[in-house]
Amino acid sequence: MLPDLARLIELQEIESKAAVANKAIADAPGRIAALDALLHDATAALDNAKHALAESKTRRGFVDKDLAAVQQRQSKYKDQLMQVKTNDEFRAMQHQIEAAAADVGQYEEKILINMMEVDEINATIKKAEAALKAAQSKVSAERGAIEQDVKTQQGVLAETTAARARLVAAMDNKGVVESFERIAKVRGTAVARAEGERCTVCQVRLRPAVFVQVLKNDQIVQCDSCNRILYFVPPSAPASPASASARNGS
Ligand SMILES: [Zn+2]
Structure with missing residues (x-):
C-alpha cells in the first residue's frame, strides 16, 4: 500500500477517536447540569412537602x-345555667350551650381532617426524602464518572494530537493532508473503504477503471460521488482448505 494512503487511513482513525473525545468533553457540562437539575428538583419537592407540613401545623x-x-365559653354557659332565675333565661342559656356544642363539633371535624392531611404530608415527605437520597447517590456516582471520563478523554485528545502531528510530519506528499482536511470538513470523514465496486460510505458504484485503481492501493483515488479517498482491504485468506477448494472449484 502507498505509505501515504496507509497514513491517511490511520489519520482518519485518529480523527474519529479525537471527535469522540471532543464530543464527550463538550457534552460533559450539559450532563452535569442535568444531574444538578435532578438534585435541585428532588430538593425542591422535599422542601415543598416540609413547607406544606408547617402550614398544616x-x-x-x-x-x-x-x-x-x-x-371555655361552653363551660362558662354551663356555670351560668345553674344561676338562671327564669324559664326564658334557662332556654336562652341552653340555646347558647347547644350553639357552642355545634361549634365544638365543627372544630373537632376540622382537627380530624387536619390529622389526615398531616398523615398524607408525612408520607409525601418520606417519599421525597427517599427520592432525594436516591438522587444524591445517583448524582454523585454519575458526576464522578463524567469527571473521570472527561479526564480520560483529555488524555485521549492529547495522544491523538501527538499522533496526528507525527503522521502529518511523516507524509511524503503534504498535499494529501490538505485534501484530507478539505474533505473531512465537508463530509465528516475523509477516507472510505471500497468494496464490491462501491464506496462503502456513500454507497455509490465506482467506475470499473476507478475500482481497478483502488484495488492496487498504490495511489490516492477519490470517490467520484463523495470525494472521499478510497482504499481497498483484500478479503482475508480462506478459513479452511474446504472453503478454499469450494472457492476454487469448477
Ligand atoms: Zn463515496
Whole structure:
C-alpha cells in the first residue's frame, strides 16, 4: 500500500477517536447540569412537602385555639345555667350551650381532617426524602464518572494530537493532508473503504477503471460521488482448505 494512503487511513482513525473525545468533553457540562437539575428538583419537592407540613401545623394551631375558646365559653354557659332565675333565661342559656356544642363539633371535624392531611404530608415527605437520597447517590456516582471520563478523554485528545502531528510530519506528499482536511470538513470523514465496486460510505458504484485503481492501493483515488479517498482491504485468506477448494472449484 502507498505509505501515504496507509497514513491517511490511520489519520482518519485518529480523527474519529479525537471527535469522540471532543464530543464527550463538550457534552460533559450539559450532563452535569442535568444531574444538578435532578438534585435541585428532588430538593425542591422535599422542601415543598416540609413547607406544606408547617402550614398544616399552623392551621391546626388556629383550630386548637378556636376550639379552646369555644370550650371555655361552653363551660362558662354551663356555670351560668345553674344561676338562671327564669324559664326564658334557662332556654336562652341552653340555646347558647347547644350553639357552642355545634361549634365544638365543627372544630373537632376540622382537627380530624387536619390529622389526615398531616398523615398524607408525612408520607409525601418520606417519599421525597427517599427520592432525594436516591438522587444524591445517583448524582454523585454519575458526576464522578463524567469527571473521570472527561479526564480520560483529555488524555485521549492529547495522544491523538501527538499522533496526528507525527503522521502529518511523516507524509511524503503534504498535499494529501490538505485534501484530507478539505474533505473531512465537508463530509465528516475523509477516507472510505471500497468494496464490491462501491464506496462503502456513500454507497455509490465506482467506475470499473476507478475500482481497478483502488484495488492496487498504490495511489490516492477519490470517490467520484463523495470525494472521499478510497482504499481497498483484500478479503482475508480462506478459513479452511474446504472453503478454499469450494472457492476454487469448477
Ligand atoms: Zn463515496
